[in-house]
Amino acid sequence: MNRILHTIIMISLILLVIGLAMVLSTGGLGFTVPPSGIRSLAIIFLNTTFNLDAKYRYISAMSPEAVTAIVWDYRGLDTLFETSVMFIAIVGALAISRGATEKLLKSFPSTQGMSLIVRTITRIAIVMILAVGGSIALHGHLTPGGGFQGGATIAVAPMLLIITFSIYLFSKMVTVYKAVTLRSVGLIGIALSAFIVLFVALIHSSSAYIFQNQPKLYSYYGLPSYIEPTVLGGTLFLFNTFETLAVAFGFAALFILFMLPEDAVRNVIMGEE
């Protein structure tokens, strides 16, 4: 029975490859070589990403970086819901490991971590990782990068710290509680940034759209996109900053929970029954 199932799955997977190859050879991707042009949709995005022309002024995102403009302006609500998927995934992981906090570490003897060479090199590397991560995140409205990438880069730092200096030392710096709090600050910041132009418009007794960045038709409010010669990026900069906080500290909390000693967590789980 098991062998028959195995054979069926193997044959169907091979048929899948052959089918996909046939689709590809008959132009299923729309092309068989990399095309020299781009789609008309991409031309619209690229044309309106930073355009002061009167025709495009009120549909432009006013950011020189098209990808960040798409992520947080054209498709802002989409990204908000994707962030909420990440939020729910992290909440689920925290809920599964409930009861396991760094307080458990006190009942176990602390260990020293790795050798002096590794610790010294990590001290140097951590500074560089944080600098690069911050640079990626805060220049997200200018160059390729943004909150997601910067946050994921910064999240490497707690991982390295935990491995080289041991979880005992790291949990004195950042606890799960603190990490989750800072992550919530990031999420609240994202929520407020979505409404900030609406607040500005309400003060002027007018109205604006949710997730509005630049002035639009019928709603001529927006955060400044550039003050000569500095590009500020409007709300994109705020979104990137808060998203960095949310991503970096969300992952930091999960890494701490992952690295808790197996015996301590096992005691918690078995104690519940």
Next chain:
Amino acid sequence: MEVESFLFNIVVLSMFVNMTIALYGILMKPSLVKKIIALTIFSDTINTLAIIVGFRHAEPNPIPPVITEIPPSLQHLRLFVLQAVDPLPQALVLTAIVIGLAVVLFLMFVTLQIYRIYGTTDVRKISKLRG
């Protein structure tokens, strides 16, 4: 041009094969850890495929598509559109990678908890457990 077409198709076809191997791992491997590894290979392949779809062949070798004038003149913007790749797949993939990471971490927590409670990550044994 024919060599380019051949090489490009080889790359895309190898991604299809990679996807299928990952699907085989997800379906047939009994260990949950190996299923998660196969899932990450699958999602990474899909992400690379999305990037490939947005790829373009610019001739001659272009300077990087960056807006250097603030605010850009119309001529500069026209040049920018001629050189840049499709930004939409990149925007979709960059969120997909980080969210994939969070989902994989969640799955790893579930697997770890299953291992702690039942002492196995073999789905054949877990499915036989009662109570």
